[in-house]
Amino acid sequence: MTIWVPALDGAAGPKYLAIADAIARDVSCGRLAPGARLPTHRDLADRLQVTVGTVSRAYAEAKRRGLVAGEVGRGTFIRQPAATGFEFGMPLRDAPGDRDLIDLSMNSPALSTIRDDLAPAFSALANQDVLADILCYQPNIGTERHRRAGARWMGYAGMEAEPDQVVVSVGAQHALLLAFSVISEPGDLILTEALTYPGMNSLARLLRLRLAGIAMDEHGLRPDALAEACRRGSPRAIYVNPTIQNPTAVFMPESRRREIAAIAEAQGIYVIEDDIYAYLTPEVPRPISALVPDLGFRVDGLSKSVAPGLRVGYLRAPKSVMEPLAAALMTTAVMASPFTAEVAATIIEDGTVDRIVQRRRREIAQRQKLTRDILGAHVARHSRPESLHVWLGLPEPWRAEEFVVEARARGVLVASPEIFAVGHSPTPHAVRLSIGVVDDINVLERSLHILAELLVSNPRPQMARL
Ligand SMILES: Cc1ncc(COP(=O)(O)O)c(C=O)c1O
Structure with a gap:
């Protein structure tokens, strides 16, 4: 078996970066195949005559770049290309x-079946009056009609929302960005399920938030672990995906939701509840954000039910943050596209949805x-x-x-x-x-x-x- 040794001849700058660059180079030219195991830290350190710490830093850098995966005791592997x-x-x-x-x-x-469902709503956009309206700038948070549709959609998961608490966003990912941009600051600690939706990880990097994963069981986020994390740090918010969690498909029952809500209330921390899969189940327990309405944000949208290409998301938020949310919309997108928000409103109102x-x-x-x-x-x-x-x-x-x-x-x-x-x-x-x-x-x-x-x-x- 040949041990992979990077060619570092003449590389300027820190050694650990040169090793990480060599991994990137060898992945792109196919010398390192997906699944390949890299040498142990000590092995590579001996061969390159560097310290074990340098190799550890190099592997950490390669991991940060998404090139390798691995853990203590299991080795470091080249990740799949995708x-x-x-x-x-x-x-x-x-x-x-x-x-x-x-x-x-x-x-x-x-x-495949959705095209026929959406065709009438798309045709209706060509109507002169409708067009005249949606070609213009609209209120940042969405028109009253579009927000009313969002509030109605939320009803599928038992969430009562007034249209004036709903914001139309460019998909659920954007709704998350909006929520975190108004409640958090760089360096804030956010608690999530131990395995979480990858969009939350990337959002945390963008907004420079610190994430800590909380242990889960068959009912989702564990209240004891959550309470302990609150004692150890001073979290700003909990990000939770209670109904059919991504990726574990765990479903949080009502009793657990109440426990999480009670902790959030006692600690005064926000709950960003991502419920984009809730429509799939006919009987959803009360959303956590409905249990703590002044601290709760609920993220939803049509990507998982109708089509992700629509880019229609809805965010229900406490009324106190509607102004900062409008400003965040103004900065990040001005407004969600009224075209797709209109299609969404039509299919929600005429029963197609x-x-x-x-x-x-x-x-x-x-x-x-x-x-x-x-x-x-x-x-x-x-x-x-x-x-x-x-x-x-x-x-x-x-x-x-x-x-x-x-x-x-x-x-x-x-x-x-x-x-x-x-x-x-x-x-x-x-x-x-x-x-x-x-x-x-x-x-x-x-x-x-x-x-x-x-x-x-x-x-x-x-x-x-x-
Ligand atoms: C839990 C969760 N939230 C949000 C999203 C993003 O949805 P959208 O495409 O509407 O931005 C996804 C998509 O995978 C998701 O799984």
Whole structure:
């Protein structure tokens, strides 16, 4: 077995950066393949005649750049191409053959049927009067009609919201940016679930927030761990995804929501509740943000129910922050596009969205059954059966990074737990499958059989080549 040794001849500047650059170079030229294990810190330090600390810094830098993944005791691996470059970004599909990959790595609903649902609302935009209106600048937070539609959409998850507490945003990710930009300052501590939506990680980097992951159980965020984290630090807010959590598909029951709300209230910390998957389940317990209305923000949108390309998000916020929110909208986007906000308002008001929701729920129920029939006990017990995604536990000897790479080699993209990790917290041996996204259920079935075969096989020895 050959040990990878970077060529550092003549590299100027700090040694650790030269090593990290060499990793980047060798990944891009294919000398370091996805899944390849890098030498141990000591091994590489001996070979390069540098200190172990220098190698550790180099690997940490490579991890920061999204090139490698790994933990103490498990080694450092080159990440799959789709996850390199940016931790949170759209997968790059440029390599030959990539078009044939079955992509279960992105959480989106299937879109083939949605075109017909949306066609009348898009045609209505061509009406002169409507056009005259939506071609203009609008109030930053959205027109009264568009915000009313947002309030009505929130009703799907039992959230009562007045239109004057609702803001229209450019998708849910933008709603998060708006919320954090008005409640936090650089350096603030934000508590999240131990595995969280990757958009929160990237947002924290942008706004220079500190994130701390809180332990979870089968009901989501653990109140004892949350209370302890509040005692140790002075958090500004909790970011929580209680209904069908991304990525674990855990569902937080009402009693747990009340406990989280009580802690937030006692500590006076904000709750940013991301409930974008709540529409999938007919009976959602009260949102946490409804239990602490003065501290609670609720993030929602149509990306997971109708289509992500619409970029329609809604944020329900305490009335006291509506002015700063309007200013944040002004700065970040001026306003969400009135075109798609209008389409959204039309389909919410004329009942099209009700039909879409009902169909989505049926579609997902069928796909969940298929997934459980094929992958059986590997689907995590807490993984909610109404969910667009499934949390798949990996049996020994599989490790997540190797499984992701090998699944890709067999034509199926799945999401690695690494992209959901907060800070240096260890990741479980599990992957996320998005079962809603492929249009054709037969394609989904084929990919699930590929994964089922993989689960009962052994990782290929060359996965650890070098
Ligand atoms: C929990 C969660 N919040 C927000 C988003 C972002 O949604 P949007 O595409 O509307 O920005 C996603 C998308 O994956 C998500 O899973």
